[in-house]
Amino acid sequence: AQSVTQLDSQVPVFEEAPVELRCNYSSSVSVYLFWYVQYPNQGLQLLLKYLSGSTLVESINGFEAEFNKSQTSFHLRKPSVHISDTAEYFCAVTRTSGNTPLVFGKGTRLSVIA
Amino acid sequence: DTGVSQDPRHKITKRGQNVTFRCDPISEHNRLYWYRQTLGQGPEFLTYFQNEAQLEKSRLLSDRFSAERPKGSFSTLEIQRTEQGDSAMYLCASSFAGNSYEQYFGPGTRLTVT
Numbered sequence: 001a002q003s004v005t006q007l008d009s010q011v012p013v014f015e016e017a018p019v020e021l022r023c024n025y026s027s028s029v030s031v032y033l034f035w036y037v038q039y040p041n042q043g044l045q046l047l048l049k050y051l052s053g054s055t056l057v058e059s060i061n062g063f064e065a066e067f068n069k070s071q072t073s074f075h076l077r078k079p080s081v082h083i084s085d086t087a088e089y090f091c092a093v094t095r096t097s098g099n100t101p102l103v104f105g106k107g108t109r110l111s112v113i114a
Numbered sequence: 115d116t117g118v119s120q121d122p123r124h125k126i127t128k129r130g131q132n133v134t135f136r137c138d139p140i141s142e143h144n145r146l147y148w149y150r151q152t153l154g155q156g157p158e159f160l161t162y163f164q165n166e167a168q169l170e171k172s173r174l175l176s177d178r179f180s181a182e183r184p185k186g187s188f189s190t191l192e193i194q195r196t197e198q199g200d201s202a203m204y205l206c207a208s209s210f211a212g213n214s215y216e217q218y219f220g221p222g223t224r225l226t227v228t
Contacts, residue, residue, distance in 0.1 A: 004156070006156075009154070034215070042221060043118070043205065043219040043220050043221040044205070044219040045219070046216065046218075049216070092156075101147060101149075101162060101170070102149075102157070102217060103159070104156030104157045105156050106155050107155070
């Protein structure tokens with residue numbers, strides 16, 4: 001079975017400061033990795049995904065995440081956050097084979113302070 | 115394409131009552147998933163369908179829960195004899211079978227059992 005640990009439940013950060021949201025996973029088989037974002041009163045939206053290839057993946061709004069197999073991590077980073085980035089961020093994994101459902105972490109609430 | 119829709123968005127019910135939620139997936143998606151999200155937790159998988167066939171059910175899905183997707187399009191999730199512990203956000207997601215890791219989520223139905 002797979003599991004995901006998001007070490008920080010809440011991360012407050014000032015506007016224009018950098019941020020890192022941590023995600024570690026556990027799995028005995030190969031996995032795909034994802035970050036989802038949930039804005040207040042909205043559904044989850046896929047932010048970015050790692051399937052294969054380059055270990056550094058980027059989103060259209062400036063976030064990036066790096067897959068580190070040896071450390072079983074997939075941390076999310078942004079060099080300069082905006083007020084509009086305030087949301088809940090979920091890391092998720094699924095096996096590369098077998099079409100299994102997503103397994104989510106508990107989430108990290110990012111609060112950007114003006 | 116209007117995305118995944120769920121109805122109702124909010125439901126308040128008394129303990130012991132039955133409730134039913136509806137999910138309309140993205141029209142060309144043949145996979146449909148149900149997740150449950152409680153306060154402070156990430157989404158947890160409940161069940162999923164490929165077309166009209168229910169392919170997997172989580173241990174979280176007690177006998178009081180039943181899900182259907184009769185024509186392979188919309189799905190319903192029914193909870194019988196609701197308990198206070200059923201209070202949660204119920205999320206629906208859809209995907210293509212061949213691309214099942216890329217799931218699109220609806221806004222959710224928030225259930226409060228009093």
